[in-house]
Amino acid sequence: MKDLSFNTKAIRTGYKTTTEQEHSEAIFLTSSFVFSSAEQAANRFSKKDPGNIYARFTNPTVDAFEKKLAILEGAQACVATSSGMAAIFATIMALFKSGDHIVASRNMFGTSIIMLNTIITKFNIDISFVNLSDLSAWENTLKNNTKLFLLETPSNPLGEVVNINALSRISKANSILLAVDNTILSPALQTPITLGADIVIHSATKYIDGQGRCLAGVIAGSTDIIEQIHRFLRTTGPSLSAFNAWIVLKGLDTLSLRMKAHSDNALKLAIWLEAQDQVEKVYYLGLPSHPDHNLAKSQQSGFGGIVSFKIKGGKKSAFKIINATNILSITANLGDTKSTITHPATTTHGRLTDEERLNAHITDGLIRISVGLEDIKDIIADIKQTLV
Ligand SMILES: Cc1ncc(COP(=O)(O)O)c(C=O)c1O
The missing domain is CATH 3.90.1150.10 (Aspartate Aminotransferase, domain 1)
Structure with a gap:
């Protein structure tokens, strides 16, 4: 798969045809999945059997979208959410705790800034803002408890940018995660993980859907990071619906x-x-x-x-x-x-x-x-x- 070009991966990867042999990806509109026996149910819940249980945990249409996006972003894994804001919130809630410090770009989508200032601070997570492109400001704002650099590049609406590779050298040297909101370019025009970022976040509501039909979000990163975020999502509920997953999945084709x-x-x-x-x-x-x-x-x-x-x-x-x-x-x-x-x-x-x-x-x-x-x-x- 690695050698295929972007368009081929966007059209051909992520989905396994069911026994019905459908050509286009199916929408699994079901809230739960049936077990063939009590033993199978027990094995699914204890994770001995990796199959589906309940749509808040996994769903084949959502899974197809997640697999394809992970491939396009060059990430090990990916998890989908009900919106872009849910993706940012879940990333922070799943990975950080009271007493941690986040450095964020002040040139971000307004609601992201409001979320950081009014919701995330309630959990005793400290936030500092810096100018996106000022590498020394990111470095000078570091504290002993800094755990995350969070930014959008290019920023919305002014198109400011930061050198992702240079910033990732600072974050890696200080054991900090670097998360990039890649909504404005999509993986078709920029893949931050290949430039050194640890986490990529999208409002898939935007270019990934591409026709203004539904809300969706997605987070890509290492298997370890995505598993932690998936555990948060399946417990708290902002999972992506199968119908919306199908829309954004088909959006990736084009x-x-x-x-x-x-x-x-x-x-x-x-x-x-x-x-x-x-x-x-x-x-x-x-x-x-x-x-x-x-x-x-x-x-x-x-x-x-x-x-x-x-x-x-x-x-x-x-x-x-x-x-x-x-x-x-x-x-x-x-x-x-x-x-x-x-x-x-x-x-x-x-x-x-x-x-x-x-x-x-x-x-x-x-x-x-x-x-x-x-x-x-x-x-x-x-x-x-x-x-x-
Ligand atoms: C860059 C960026 N990130 C995140 C969001 C939030 O996404 P959603 O509306 O899907 O929650 C937006 C919405 O405009 C955005 O522009």
Whole structure:
């Protein structure tokens, strides 16, 4: 399997056809599994027999998704969750305890920051925030009890990046786990484990589904780490449903083609936006003007579909543009075939304090576009007519 290319693995691995000889992967919509005898039930519960017991523990459709994603991320194992937030929460709850310290990037999805500040701290886990790309800040914030580095690269919505390999050298030298939220690129464009990370987390709700249909999350890493997280999930319940697992499993078949098309469209939009007088700044890693363009090129195989820009005139101008679009959807989701437009300061990052928002560089004039798979000429024309 190792020698197969990404697309072949994405289409051909992970699933074992049942005795019905179906060609497409089946959905096992069942909450429990039947045992042939009391002895078999006892053996399943005591783990002498590894078969299915109950869908909160395992399900063949979920298992197929987990196996395929582990292969695509270059990980030993993988476990799926009901959403991306459940994946981040389960990782922290399963692996760390009261008295531990986590260093996290302040340039993360707003809800991730809120979870760390308001929920995780309740368990007496100490959190420090640093600027994503500042390697010395990660190192200088270390304490004796630091157990985890947690980050998104590239960040949402500004496309900031950190050198994963360099950061993993710091984490390994200090016996700290490095967890990367890889939602924005997906394994089609970046595989953090091959660059030295220990854990990869996804909101599979985004590009892995790719059509805005369901919530899903996933965590990939070593067998030991994933077993610990699986034990937490089967006991606390945020497991992925078989139906949603089937959606994201089928999403993986076309992931690489979609990511390339999202990236091509996003670059065209970013180049066009950069030439507009009303636009103060464009944030897209694919632009040579982006300060992290070369670093991104060295660790990513594409730049992804998120383009953000700062419009002159602040929130008033941003709202005017958003309200005047005809094709783009005003919605908080990203990674859909449909292009979406968002005002991060009042939506995805709206619950942050003014200081947290400023630290994350989320300004009032910032607009985020998740560039979809429509003809990019139509998307550019739609935005152009809002600038008049
Ligand atoms: C980078 C990132 N991580 C995690 C999440 C949370 O995922 P979910 O909505 O599936 O819980 C999001 C959601 O937008 C995200 O953008």
